[in-house]
Amino acid sequence: MSDSAITTVSAGWATVAAGLLGLLAIAAAMLDGVLRTRAAGARSLGLSVPVGEVARLLRQRRRTTVAADRLLWRIGGAGLLVMALMIITVVPLDRWTLVDLDVGVVWFNAMDVLAWAFVWLTGWGANSAHSLVGGYRFLAHGLGYELPLMFALVAPAVAASSLNVGAVAAAQDDLWFVVWMPVAFLAYCLGAVAIAVWGPFSPALGADIAGGVTAELSGVDRLLFVGGRYAVLAAGAAFAVPMFLGGGAGPLLPGWAWVLVKTAAVLGVFVWLRRRLPAVRPDLFMEFGWVVLLPAVLVQDLIVAVIAVGSG
Amino acid sequence: MLTHIAFWVLAVAAVLAGAAVFWVNSMARASYALAVSFIAVGVQVLLLQQNYIGVVTILMMVMEMAVMAVYMVMFMGMNPALMPMSMVHDKRHARAVAIGVFVALAAGALLVPWPARRGAPADDVTAALGEELMGPKMLVMAAVGVVMAVTIVAGVVLAAHRSRYDRFGDDLRRRPANDPQPGGVGR
Numbered sequence: 047m048s049d050s051a052i053t054t055v056s057a058g059w060a061t062v063a064a065g066l067l068g069l070l071a072i073a074a075a076m077l078d079g080v081l082r083t084r085a086a087g088a089r090s091l092g093l094s095v096p097v098g099e100v101a102r103l104l105r106q107r108r109r110t111t112v113a114a115d116r117l118l119w120r121i122g123g124a125g126l127l128v129m130a131l132m133i134i135t136v137v138p139l140d141r142w143t144l145v146d147l148d149v150g151v152v153w154f155n156a157m158d159v160l161a162w163a164f165v166w167l168t169g170w171g172a173n174s175a176h177s178l179v180g181g182y183r184f185l186a187h188g189l190g191y192e193l194p195l196m197f198a199l200v201a202p203a204v205a206a207s208s209l210n211v212g213a214v215a216a217a218q219d220d221l222w223f224v225v226w227m228p229v230a231f232l233a234y235c236l237g238a239v240a241i242a243v244w245g246p247f248s249p250a251l252g253a254d255i256a257g258g259v260t261a262e263l264s265g266v267d268r269l270l271f272v273g274g275r276y277a278v279l280a281a282g283a284a285f286a287v288p289m290f291l292g293g294g295a296g297p298l299l300p301g302w303a304w305v306l307v308k309t310a311a312v313l314g315v316f317v318w319l320r321r322r323l324p325a326v327r328p329d330l331f332m333e334f335g336w337v338v339l340l341p342a343v344l345v346q347d348l349i350v351a352v353i354a355v356g357s358g
Numbered sequence: 359m360l361t362h363i364a365f366w367v368l369a370v371a372a373v374l375a376g377a378a379v380f381w382v383n384s385m386a387r388a389s390y391a392l393a394v395s396f397i398a399v400g401v402q403v404l405l406l407q408q409n410y411i412g413v414v415t416i417l418m419m420v421m422e423m424a425v426m427a428v429y430m431v432m433f434m435g436m437n438p439a440l441m442p443m444s445m446v447h448d449k450r451h452a453r454a455v456a457i458g459v460f461v462a463l464a465a466g467a468l469l470v471p472w473p474a475r476r477g478a479p480a481d482d483v484t485a486a487l488g489e490e491l492m493g494p495k496m497l498v499m500a501a502v503g504v505v506m507a508v509t510i511v512a513g514v515v516l517a518a519h520r521s522r523y524d525r526f527g528d529d530l531r532r533r534p535a536n537d538p539q540p541g542g543v544g545r
Contacts, residue, residue, distance in 0.1 A: 152417065
């Protein structure tokens with residue numbers, strides 16, 4: 047529980063952190079490419095799918111729409127990437143962190159809420175019915191996943207009696223939080239997948255509405271949005287490590303390597319789940335979120351609080 | 359020094375973004391101009407070393423503006439919310455009230471003899487503020503919370519055009535409810 051174990055590194059290391067996030071995002075895109083190629087039954091491995099897609103988008107001409115709200119559209123499209131970078135500022139790489147914020151858990155929460163703004167703004171800005179429908183689908187999902195996500199983050203914070211991410215990681219020396227608060231972990235994972243508009247939460251980008259939020263995105267704008275989704279997915283996976291998976295704890299390897307291995311593992315599962323889970327309909331999920339998920343997470347919080355009070 | 363500059367830059371940004379709410383001609387821009395204004399205020403609160411309150415301000419305000427976008431469609435209908443429209447109504451009275459309130463507040467700020475600081479701030483200002491708000495005034499806070507929740511529910515009930523008789527039938531016995539939009543757990 048010693049906060050002094052965390053060293054705040056100088057601001058220059060932010061580029062390294064951003065690079066690591068970029069590598070994780072690229073790895074996720076490659077894994078998705080492999081899975082997509084395999085699902086299509088093609089002979090090639092598919093590792094180069096993201097490379098080809100990036101090259102294509104960089105050369106593509108920008109599509110314009112009539113009376114687009116360009117300012118808000120661009121802010122929304124670039125926002126997800128910024129959001130992912132802001133999230134990882136408080137995620138410690140074992141002993142090192144960029145910002146040792148005393149309310150890091152709330153910081154993550156504030157940043158993940160930005161997805162509401164950015165995804166909706168991307169849908170709004172194009173002045174296109176399909177993309178606006180996509181934006182509202184995301185908000186409908188948001189009304190279902192956000193509160194369970196918030197209360198899922200409460201559980202580790204209560205158990206560690208700290209909102210500092212490093213302190214939460216340090217509090218799991220003997221037992222990882224994922225073991226005795228599995229419901230909170232699952233709700234967190236659901237939220238982390240949702241803020242990346244990924245997998246079951248992709249109806250906002252659905253083919254039935256011509257790509258939804260991304261319907262009118264082209265060229266660099268689409269690259270930023272799609273890349274931002276991978277980055278947010280990677281950041282969500284990285285934040286799960288100090289919150290639920292014991293931070294840098296593990297045998298043989300040094301702590302920073304364990305953080306990266308665990309992050310990559312969680313990220314891999316997130317990417318893999320994309321083709322394993324059905325899309326959840328926004329209208330149906332809303333009730334599920336409030337009637338099933340939220341009470342389940344609240345009961346989890348209660349159990350954790352009782353244990354924390356009992357053992358403290 | 360740097361903190362002072364940052365504080366003033368944020369203050370100007372907050373005021374300008376707040377004013378932009380009335381300059382722009384789209385509800386989306388007005389909503390998010392307000393969000394930017396509140397984010398600037400939230401960062402100012404961070405500068406005051408009230409980390410928790412600053413971050414929570416940013417969290418709540420961004421979410422609030424997104425929810426406002428939901429209400430925009432729910433209660434206004436699509437057209438007025440999505441078309442360019444003026445963000446000011448009843449300009450003459452509004453201007454008079456705004457100028458009056460500004461003059462009164464500014465005069466208050468300038469004319470009141472501010473007390474000199476007594477004592478030093480607590481080590482953990484957030485905890486101290488929490489004690490101050492929640493300690494002796496807990497009853498008021500709890501009551502206000504309930505009243506706010508009731509107000510929200512009552513507002514939605516009054517605004518919704520379908521009542522429980524539409525959902526459950528005249529004898530309130532129809533199960534599952536007859537909803538235009540079925541829910542996910544099949545009630």
